[in-house]
Amino acid sequence: MTVTIYDVAREAGVSMATVSRVVNNNPNVKPQTRKKVYEAIERLGYRPNAVARGLASKKTTTVGVVIPDIANANFAEVARGIEDIANMYHYNIILSNADKRKDKEIRVVNTLLEKQVDGLLFMGGVVTDEHLQAFNTSNVPIVLCATTDEKGTMPSVDIDHEGASFDAVTKLIEEGHRDIAMISGTLQDPAGGYARFQGYKRALEKAGITYREDYVRVGNYRYESGVEATEYFLHLSDRPTAIFAATDEMAIGSIHCLQDAGLTVPEDVSVISVDNSRMASMVRPLLTTVAQPMYDIGAVSMRLLTKLMKKESVENARVTLPHELIMRRSVAAPRGK
Amino acid sequence: MTVTIYDVAREAGVSMATVSRVVNNNPNVKPQTRKKVYEAIERLGYRPNAVARGLASKKTTTVGVVIPDIANANFAEVARGIEDIANMYHYNIILSNADKRKDKEIRVVNTLLEKQVDGLLFMGGVVTDEHLQAFNTSNVPIVLCATTDEKGTMPSVDIDHEGASFDAVTKLIEEGHRDIAMISGTLQDPAGGYARFQGYKRALEKAGITYREDYVRVGNYRYESGVEATEYFLHLSDRPTAIFAATDEMAIGSIHCLQDAGLTVPEDVSVISVDNSRMASMVRPLLTTVAQPMYDIGAVSMRLLTKLMKKESVENARVTLPHELIMRRSVAAPRGK
DNA sequence: CTGTTAGCGCTTTCAT
DNA sequence: ATGAAAGCGCTAACAG
Numbered sequence: 001m002t003v004t005i006y007d008v009a010r011e012a013g014v015s016m017a018t019v020s021r022v023v024n025n026n027p028n029v030k031p032q033t034r035k036k037v038y039e040a041i042e043r044l045g046y047r048p049n050a051v052a053r054g055l056a057s058k059k060t061t062t063v064g065v066v067i068p069d070i071a072n073a074n075f076a077e078v079a080r081g082i083e084d085i086a087n088m089y090h091y092n093i094i095l096s097n098a099d100k101r102k103d104k105e106i107r108v109v110n111t112l113l114e115k116q117v118d119g120l121l122f123m124g125g126v127v128t129d130e131h132l133q134a135f136n137t138s139n140v141p142i143v144l145c146a147t148t149d150e151k152g153t154m155p156s157v158d159i160d161h162e163g164a165s166f167d168a169v170t171k172l173i174e175e176g177h178r179d180i181a182m183i184s185g186t187l188q189d190p191a192g193g194y195a196r197f198q199g200y201k202r203a204l205e206k207a208g209i210t211y212r213e214d215y216v217r218v219g220n221y222r223y224e225s226g227v228e229a230t231e232y233f234l235h236l237s238d239r240p241t242a243i244f245a246a247t248d249e250m251a252i253g254s255i256h257c258l259q260d261a262g263l264t265v266p267e268d269v270s271v272i273s274v275d276n277s278r279m280a281s282m283v284r285p286l287l288t289t290v291a292q293p294m295y296d297i298g299a300v301s302m303r304l305l306t307k308l309m310k311k312e313s314v315e316n317a318r319v320t321l322p323h324e325l326i327m328r329r330s331v332a333a334p335r336g337k
Numbered sequence: 338m339t340v341t342i343y344d345v346a347r348e349a350g351v352s353m354a355t356v357s358r359v360v361n362n363n364p365n366v367k368p369q370t371r372k373k374v375y376e377a378i379e380r381l382g383y384r385p386n387a388v389a390r391g392l393a394s395k396k397t398t399t400v401g402v403v404i405p406d407i408a409n410a411n412f413a414e415v416a417r418g419i420e421d422i423a424n425m426y427h428y429n430i431i432l433s434n435a436d437k438r439k440d441k442e443i444r445v446v447n448t449l450l451e452k453q454v455d456g457l458l459f460m461g462g463v464v465t466d467e468h469l470q471a472f473n474t475s476n477v478p479i480v481l482c483a484t485t486d487e488k489g490t491m492p493s494v495d496i497d498h499e500g501a502s503f504d505a506v507t508k509l510i511e512e513g514h515r516d517i518a519m520i521s522g523t524l525q526d527p528a529g530g531y532a533r534f535q536g537y538k539r540a541l542e543k544a545g546i547t548y549r550e551d552y553v554r555v556g557n558y559r560y561e562s563g564v565e566a567t568e569y570f571l572h573l574s575d576r577p578t579a580i581f582a583a584t585d586e587m588a589i590g591s592i593h594c595l596q597d598a599g600l601t602v603p604e605d606v607s608v609i610s611v612d613n614s615r616m617a618s619m620v621r622p623l624l625t626t627v628a629q630p631m632y633d634i635g636a637v638s639m640r641l642l643t644k645l646m647k648k649e650s651v652e653n654a655r656v657t658l659p660h661e662l663i664m665r666r667s668v669a670a671p672r673g674k
Numbered sequence: 675c676t677g678t679t680a681g682c683g684c685t686t687t688c689a690t
Numbered sequence: 691a692t693g694a695a696a697g698c699g700c701t702a703a704c705a706g
Contacts (some may be wrong), residue, residue: 002476004683015693020685028691045474051397052683054388055698063450070420071413079407083434092448096405097420097430114387115399136384139339195624223619227631249619256621261352281615282560282586284593341699352677357701366675389699392682 003044008189010042023048026229055305062092063305064112065145068100073277073292075124078146081298082121089306091118099127106134113138119309121145121301126190127154147191147303148296148318153315155308157301161191164274164290165199166325167248171325172242173207174270178203181215182241183250188305190288191219191325196246196274215240219250226253233246234261238261241269252283255330268330276326285329293321341665342383345487349377360385371578391453399429400484400642401449405437405461410614411631412461415483418635419458426460426643429454437462443471450475456646458482458638463489464525478645482638483631484528485655492645494638494652501627501660502536502583508625508662509609510544512586515672517541518577520566520587529558531584552577553586555585563590578606579669585612589620592667603669613663617635622666 003019004243005023009016009063014033019089021029029037040046065082067075078093086093100106103131105125111122118143122135127149144156172180182200185193197216204211217232220224226245230253233240245251251273255265265271265285273280276291300319307314342360346353351370358366359374364547366374402419402540404412416432423430435442442462457479459472464486472479472491481493483503507519519537522530541548555561555567557636563582567590570577582588588610592602602608602622610617613628619639637656644651 005685006683016684017686017695019691021692024685030691039530047451047474049392049453049683050448051388051391051453052698053685055386055392055700056685058682058685058698060388065677070407070412073408073410076408076413080434083407092431092433092452093428096429097417108386111387114384115429116386116388201701225617248457252619256403256619259621278560279619282593282616283587284596318697339699342701343699352699354677354702355675358676361701367675370675386699389682390701392684393699393701395682395701508684 007171077294078298081295085302162199165196169203171289177242183245184310185246226250227257230257232252245273270331289329388571415635418523418632438449489597498532499536502533506540516577518581522583560590563587567591567594582610607668625668
């Protein structure tokens with residue numbers, strides 16, 4: 001019922017080996033023979049079985065990608081970068097969602113490895129010792145994508161979260177702000193959370209501004225937590241003149257909360273964030289934010305992985321991509337300056 | 338170097354068959370033996386080779402999902418629904434992006450089939466005869482997800498795009514509007530485009546309102562095209578009192594364009610759309626929109642696929658999920674009513 | 675409850 | 691340029 005390479009061989013009057021050569025574009029086949037084989041393939045509607053091929057050749061031309069949350073626009077963008085480069089090098093990708101849960105992440109890595117992927121891209125999230133342990137059992141290369149491990153033992157591609165955050169807050173300071181609040185991500189998250197918080201603190205410190213605990217609220221990256229945090233700030237006796245949000249989405253929540261309270265952005269309160277998601281251009285006022293090159297993170301990490309899979313030498317297996325401040329309309333000098 | 342089932346067998350002093358049985362949770366193994374095998378597995382760090390297993394058993398416990406655009410929030414949501422149900426039934430999924438391009442869609446379907454997926458979910462986009470032809474070569478079940486084929490020959494789960502659109506426009510009419518413009522998607526797209534346009538026309542017709550060509554602009558589903566279309570409407574001598582956008586994103590572009598022109602929504606112009614994406618709650622005013630159950634579309638289609646894969650009988654292989662009007666703040670009666 | 679033995683459909687030496 | 695034959699690592703009768 002399924003037509004195999006053997007059927008094609010018989011139909012074309014050649015051996016399996018020859019059919020295999022034709023299918024794999026091996027040049028050592030007489031054009032005439034090649035033609036015969038192609039015709040037989042056509043006639044029979046033969047479709048190579050990638051599973052059998054994978055078993056025989058020990059290569060699947062497939063790379064596994066574990067993504068923390070497919071519904072997250074940032075990760076989706078990274079995935080696009082991965083896809084594009086994977087296509088270019090003729091790799092297929094298996095995208096597996098891991099729900100940002102450690103147990104599932106590890107399970108998914110193991111499943112992918114069982115499926116004999118030729119390489120693995122591990123995206124986002126915290127990389128614990130348990131992760132490292134799972135990674136170590138692999139005999140195919142793995143690169144971290146949009147995350148890094150503390151130890152620095154794995155190949156990885158990421159941006160400088162701390163620096164991006166530092167730049168955003170510094171911009172506020174340059175505009176003359178001193179009362180700067182932050183809507184942070186969870187501090188357990190080393191990249192989007194902790195690092196950005198550290199950048200905020202460092203910028204303050206450098207400008208000689210004393211850090212105030214009540215100027216920091218921890219959010220969950222979502223819109224709602226942006227509005228909640230901002231509500232809190234508005235109730236403070238000396239409310240901030242500027243708000244730095246760890247993500248665009250929280251920043252937009254913040255802007256709307258401000259506006260709903262009758263304040264105008266940026267005249268009354270400035271808002272800045274990091275991400276530069278598409279939504280940043282879909283608010284009024286347009287959001288000033290630090291752009292992270294998500295697509296590039298995907299592309300570069302996939303490119304790195306191809307090198308590793310081909311056992312090419314790589315000069316630098318831990319790359320940090322540059323970020324950039326995108327000036328739009330949500331930041332201005334504080335009132336009276 | 339790679340440890341195989343044979344190594345485990347030797348280490349545990351049993352046969353390959355027994356190891357296979359414990360790995361596959363076959364009850365016909367003495368607990369003691371089972372234990373021995375588990376220990377050997379542990380000691381050797383054995384990881385079953387899914388490729389070999391797939392070849393031998395002719396089952397991969399993997400289903401292929403072709404997604405038109407992974408960066409599209411709607412599709413991502415569908416994917417989540419698929420994922421959740423797939424997990425529940427212990428299927429892995431291979432997510433393949435197809436860039437909304439027909440050639441790539443067909444290529445991707447073939448690749449997935451070569452990889453011997455046990456079933457296929459084809460998401461979004463137009464289903465042409467060429468698609469049908471590719472689907473026909475498959476000997477595993479395929480279900481259309483968030484789309485249908487005109488012919489009605491394939492299993493599918495979708496919503497009633499025409500009806501959703503009709504309901505949105507009818508809401509506007511009930512509020513007293515008669516001058517209703519539409520920002521449509523491309524008319525070549527049968528679901529999000531053409532069907533919604535038809536719904537608009539039918540609602541108008543039913544209310545005895547004459548259709549005006551200059552009240553319809555074709556957009557590309559994106560924010561910017563919402564802005565552009567609305568600019569056009571604003572230049573009309575008798576500008577509409579309400580705007581119906583085929584997607585939330587275009588609706589938000591429309592709202593912002595209106596606001597930038599000094600108009601207020603919904604007092605001066607009402608705006609309604611269909612989608613109910615998360616963004617609908619991230620604008621001012623909050624967007625009134627018809628909700629499509631994207632997650633459910635994914636979940637239901639995956640569930641349907643599992644039945645098909647198990648050759649269970651299904652009563653109805655073409656399901657239409659209900660939509661629902663979500664009243665928020667972007668619609669009001671026209672001025673002077 | 676356990677072992678033996680054929681394959682699954684293909685790639686890959688090794689000959690010729 | 692082509693063919694023969696030996697696996698790849700596993701499952702699935704079948705036998706016992």
